[in-house]
Amino acid sequence: MKKGLKTQNGASDDGQLMLSMHRTMLRIRHFEETIRKLAASGAVPGLVHLCAGQEATNVGIIAALEERDFIASHHRGHGHCIAKGAPIEELMAEILGKASGLCGGRSGSMHVIDMDRRNLGTNGIVGGGIPLAAGAALAARSRGSDDVCVCFFGDGALNQGLLHECMNMAAIWKLAVVFVCENNGYGEFTAIDDVTAGPSMPGRGKVFGIPSVMIDGMDVQAVYDAARRAVAYARAGKGPSFIICNTWRFGGHHVGDKQEYKDDDITKAWLLRDPLLKSAKVLAATGVASAKAIAQMEIDAITEMMAAADAVRRAPEPAPQALLEHIYG
Amino acid sequence: MPQMNLAEALIDGLIWSLRADPRATIIGRGIAGHGPEHAAEDRLKQEFGSRIIDPPTSEAAVAQLGTGAAMAGARPFVHYGTAVFAYEAWNQFINEAANIHYMSNGQLSAPVTFHLFHGIRGGGGPQHSGSPYAMYANNPGLEIVLPTSPRDAKGLMRSAMASNNPTIVIQNAKLLGLTEDVPAEDYYIPFGKADVKRAGKDVSVIACSRSVIDALEAAAILENEDVSVEVIDIRTLAPLDVDTIIASVEKTGRMVAVDETYEICGVASELIASVVTRAFSALKSQPVRVARPMTPVPFSPPLEAAVNPGTQKIVEACRRVCLR
Amino acid sequence: MDESRTINFRDAVLEALFIEMRADSNVILIGEDVGAAGGVFKQTQGLFAEFGERRVIDTPISEPGAFGMAIGAAMSGMRPVFEVMFGDFMTLCMDQLVNQAAKVRYMSNGRVGVPLVLRTTMGTGANLGPQHSQGFYAWAAHTPGLKVVVPSNAADACGLMRAAILDDDPVLFFEDRLLYNSSCEIASDLPIVPIGSARIVRDGRDVTIIAIGRMVAFAQEAANRLAKDGVDVEIIDPRTILPFDAATVVTSVKKTHRAIVVDGAPLAYGVTGEIAATIMEQAFDWLDAPVMRLAAVNAPVPISRSLEPLVRPDAIRIENAVRAVIA
Numbered sequence: 007m008k009k010g011l012k013t014q015n016g017a018s019d020d021g022q023l024m025l026s027m028h029r030t031m032l033r034i035r036h037f038e039e040t041i042r043k044l045a046a047s048g049a050v051p052g053l054v055h056l057c058a059g060q061e062a063t064n065v066g067i068i069a070a071l072e073e074r075d076f077i078a079s080h081h082r083g084h085g086h087c088i089a090k091g092a093p094i095e096e097l098m099a100e101i102l103g104k105a106s107g108l109c110g111g112r113s114g115s116m117h118v119i120d121m122d123r124r125n126l127g128t129n130g131i132v133g134g135g136i137p138l139a140a141g142a143a144l145a146a147r148s149r150g151s152d153d154v155c156v157c158f159f160g161d162g163a164l165n166q167g168l169l170h171e172c173m174n175m176a177a178i179w180k181l182a183v184v185f186v187c188e189n190n191g192y193g194e195f196t197a198i199d200d201v202t203a204g205p206s207m208p209g210r211g212k213v214f215g216i217p218s219v220m221i222d223g224m225d226v227q228a229v230y231d232a233a234r235r236a237v238a239y240a241r242a243g244k245g246p247s248f249i250i251c252n253t254w255r256f257g258g259h260h261v262g263d264k265q266e267y268k269d270d271d272i273t274k275a276w277l278l279r280d281p282l283l284k285s286a287k288v289l290a291a292t293g294v295a296s297a298k299a300i301a302q303m304e305i306d307a308i309t310e311m312m313a314a315a316d317a318v319r320r321a322p323e324p325a326p327q328a329l330l331e332h333i334y335g
Numbered sequence: 336m337p338q339m340n341l342a343e344a345l346i347d348g349l350i351w352s353l354r355a356d357p358r359a360t361i362i363g364r365g366i367a368g369h370g371p372e373h374a375a376e377d378r379l380k381q382e383f384g385s386r387i388i389d390p391p392t393s394e395a396a397v398a399q400l401g402t403g404a405a406m407a408g409a410r411p412f413v414h415y416g417t418a419v420f421a422y423e424a425w426n427q428f429i430n431e432a433a434n435i436h437y438m439s440n441g442q443l444s445a446p447v448t449f450h451l452f453h454g455i456r457g458g459g460g461p462q463h464s465g466s467p468y469a470m471y472a473n474n475p476g477l478e479i480v481l482p483t484s485p486r487d488a489k490g491l492m493r494s495a496m497a498s499n500n501p502t503i504v505i506q507n508a509k510l511l512g513l514t515e516d517v518p519a520e521d522y523y524i525p526f527g528k529a530d531v532k533r534a535g536k537d538v539s540v541i542a543c544s545r546s547v548i549d550a551l552e553a554a555a556i557l558e559n560e561d562v563s564v565e566v567i568d569i570r571t572l573a574p575l576d577v578d579t580i581i582a583s584v585e586k587t588g589r590m591v592a593v594d595e596t597y598e599i600c601g602v603a604s605e606l607i608a609s610v611v612t613r614a615f616s617a618l619k620s621q622p623v624r625v626a627r628p629m630t631p632v633p634f635s636p637p638l639e640a641a642v643n644p645g646t647q648k649i650v651e652a653c654r655r656v657c658l659r
Numbered sequence: 660m661d662e663s664r665t666i667n668f669r670d671a672v673l674e675a676l677f678i679e680m681r682a683d684s685n686v687i688l689i690g691e692d693v694g695a696a697g698g699v700f701k702q703t704q705g706l707f708a709e710f711g712e713r714r715v716i717d718t719p720i721s722e723p724g725a726f727g728m729a730i731g732a733a734m735s736g737m738r739p740v741f742e743v744m745f746g747d748f749m750t751l752c753m754d755q756l757v758n759q760a761a762k763v764r765y766m767s768n769g770r771v772g773v774p775l776v777l778r779t780t781m782g783t784g785a786n787l788g789p790q791h792s793q794g795f796y797a798w799a800a801h802t803p804g805l806k807v808v809v810p811s812n813a814a815d816a817c818g819l820m821r822a823a824i825l826d827d828d829p830v831l832f833f834e835d836r837l838l839y840n841s842s843c844e845i846a847s848d849l850p851i852v853p854i855g856s857a858r859i860v861r862d863g864r865d866v867t868i869i870a871i872g873r874m875v876a877f878a879q880e881a882a883n884r885l886a887k888d889g890v891d892v893e894i895i896d897p898r899t900i901l902p903f904d905a906a907t908v909v910t911s912v913k914k915t916h917r918a919i920v921v922d923g924a925p926l927a928y929g930v931t932g933e934i935a936a937t938i939m940e941q942a943f944d945w946l947d948a949p950v951m952r953l954a955a956v957n958a959p960v961p962i963s964r965s966l967e968p969l970v971r972p973d974a975i976r977i978e979n980a981v982r983a984v985i986a
Contacts, residue, residue, distance in 0.1 A: 051636045052458020076735065103458070103635035110768035114460045114634030119767035126734060127766070130462035131420070131758050132392045137724050138759070141731020148687060148713055148737060155731075165391035168423075171724025178719075193392050196364070201391035324635045329642065332769035333630050333803055335827035422754035423723070429750050434789045437959040461762045470798045473928040475957045573927070599901060600801040600933045608935035609927075612949045621943030624936060629803040631765045 066229025223251030348492030690742030818852025
């Protein structure tokens with residue numbers, strides 16, 4: 007029974023799981039769309055990086071985890087936070103820098119730490135979360151626990167020495183880490199193929215003896231299946247796995263990026279592979295949910311996000327005395 | 336004389352450098368930032384596209400490539416973007432680039448120029464708002480340059496590219512839009528020469544980078560209170576022009592040191608400590624620091640504003656030192 | 660009466676590790692060659708035999724990755740002591756130190772901390788050259804969220820290491836290798852020394868010397884010589900660089916009216932400037948002379964036997980500085 011996501015009637019049921027994953031993907035999509043509008047209206051301080059298009063990766067991986075398992079995320083991490091159970095209003099408040107935010111408004115989108123849900127945090131440094139997740143796995147092993155730790159990173163981090171150091175250590179010590187690369191084809195504004203040598207990305211994990219696969223990151227079922235295998239492998243004490251999910255971000259690197267580096271035809275092809283479209287088709291084809299029910303789920307998601315936005319817009323900013331709090335313990 | 340903003344002036348200095356020296360190359364993209372001034376970079380791409388390399392996200396390796404290329408005869412300009420990303424290349428800056436000339440007994444030089452954007456920038460949050468240059472300056476071997484005006488930016492960039500030492504040109508991105516007349520021809524501004532940006536007689540405000548602009552604003556406010564503020568822009572942190580600062584403090588008898596780095600072991604502390612040793616007897620009141628308080632930079636805008644050592648804090652510091 | 664014993668600096672820190680690792684199974688040691696090899700400076704001998712490979716962990720040469728992992732472990736319940744073999748290699752951990760460890764408590768709004776210790780060695784005097792001699796505590800002191808200690812003697816080293824492990828925040832612990840064999844008396848219960856409190860090493864009236872780490876011993880030597888000429892020197896050992904015990908230093912300077920700060924690390928943008936500026940801000944009207952600073956020469960540290968000793972201050976240079984400031 008997967009405790010990572012709540013299912014409708016508690017029964018262990020693939021169909022219910024698909025429905026649950028679809029719902030979470032919808033909520034992420036509309037959360038991001040809401041943030042995009044808020045940013046366009048000037049309500050979001052600083053830069054924000056949206057994950058619309060990458061929902062299947064966010065949700066499929068985390069659906070294979072239990073609540074006690076850890077994740078570490080990156081700068082495009084709202085979807086990870088939501089999939090791991092972060093309360094919507096508090097997450098949105100954090101992104102807007104409000105006092106009711108998950109981190110009191112002092113961290114923002116790129117530094118959301120949510121340890122109540124075992125989320126080591128989004129991170130503003132490329133690759134910054136990788137060793138944190140590996141460290142949590144080391145700690146778990148020291149405690150004699152089989153908690154699993156997932157680290158998410160983008161294709162840009164494939165070229166960080168840090169990743170290879172942590173893969174090496176996780177492999178020799180058989181740490182319960184799942185390395186997940188969300189390959190959306192761009193490190194910021196640079197195409198990944200221009201800067202990444204070698205014939206095979208999974209090869210970067212195989213060189214350490216780590217089971218490594220590349221999968222369709224737009225297919226939430228495929229992502230979930232790969233994750234389930236990797237999580238079981240880790241929990242059995244066999245060590246890390248490496249999953250590269252090919253995906254696409256529908257928006258720019260950050261809100262405001264004009265995306266001149268993207269090719270129109272390629273973009274159109276990816277839009278047809280929208281994970282929500284594919285998931286809806288599967289739900290309809292298998293009779294799990296009618297088109298009407300799915301549409302209602304979408305309406306519920308939109309309503310949820312709009313209500314949160316309303317509340318958060320009116321929420322107060324942090325008080326000045328908050329400035330010097332929690333520097334030290 | 337053409338009008339240029341600071342981004343255009345930086346690029347102009349870079350273009351003159353590339354024209355003058357075929358060994359000069361560019362590693363990195365986004366040299367003019369990602370804000371309204373970013374298009375200034377287009378001139379560079381048009382004229383020297385073939386000498387620009389766009390690297391992967393491998394900060395440490397890129398720093399070392401730049402240093403190694405410099406040691407082997409090239410003159411690379413390495414752009415990092417946000418200064419805090421260069422923490423991952425810290426080892427290369429400190430243990431390699433800075434040391435090589437000394438360690439090789441003068442045989443080798445590392446004439447590489449690194450370019451970084453630092454500072455509180457509005458919503459940057461704790462991991463993007465760092466100003467690391469005091470830490471660089473704690474280590475011998477690096478030149479550290481902080482341009483605050485378009486005219487200075489062009490001339491300092493020329494000197495950086497021409498220098499045989501590893502140079503860090505560090506820029507607060509909020510200054511990129513500053514505009515003034517800039518000579519069209521090629522020219523250099525030497526390192527180790529502070530600039531009196533505003534003459535005055537009652538108090539010396541010594542500042543660098545964005546704090547210079549804030550200090551000038553403070554000076555304008557204080558003029559209405561009959562306080563005459565002299566603003567010294569140190570321009571280069573290393574080498575530091577102590578003589579100009581001391582001459583100013585000996586004239587006014589009062590000193591306020593301002594900078595965006597954290598207070599402890601930051602620029603303001605060093606300025607006071609090094610100046611007062613020689614100008615102690617000229618001081619009429621104690622020197623005062625205005626710096627970033629010792630807290631990570633919060634993301635929320637009002638909290639971030641409270642952290643900023645800006646104009647109002649400089650005004651208050653000047654009033655304090657002028658009380659006697 | 661308390662029994663006391665003699666202990667050297669290296670063993671003092673090792674004993675602190677034994678005490679705290681026995682008391683709390685969450686305390687683990689991570690580093691290079693710290694396990695069966697017992698440490699390249701013999702500084703971890705016996706720990707592996709007692710606590711095993713799960714708690715004394717040898718890493719590959721991967722400082723960024725391994726230190727990042729120590730942070731992750733600390734965030735999820737462990738209390739790691741992470742060793743960086745030479746302080747110069749701390750440069751490889753800067754991102755993790757400044758952007759992760761120092762900020763996690765703040766960024767999480769107090770929900771999660773990073774209770775780790777980063778211990779490292781430093782110090783000129785062994786002809787190890789520019790990449791194996793540096794002391795970078797000024798950088799750590801420049802980073803809010805960190806705590807920084809630089810013990811000058813074995814007893815403080817033991818007590819401060821215990822305090823560092825028990826502290827819920829990231830503490831940087833700098834050990835001067837040339838102090839490893841220096842010994843002093845320590846109470847038999849190996850007491851904890853609180854972080855953030857300076858020690859008055861010697862009472863005096865004429866000038867205050869604030870000395871960091873190994874410089875304390877040089878200051879004592881200079882003080883003894885000056886005493887023969889009737890010059891009475893007060894010596895303060897800050898012990899902790901951040902949070903700095905400014906109150907003790909300022910009280911002293913208000914008494915003596917003169918101050919000299921001595922540091923073995925580079926002068927510019929370092930600890931001496933910070934202490935000098937603090938004294939100037941808080942005791943300006945009590946000063947009869949500007950605060951003097953002695954620190955390492957602004958050059959990479961050469962290995963040559965004739966050049967290396969010239970890099971850092973010594974007792975003679977301190978004595979000369981005192982005479983100059985008294986004149």
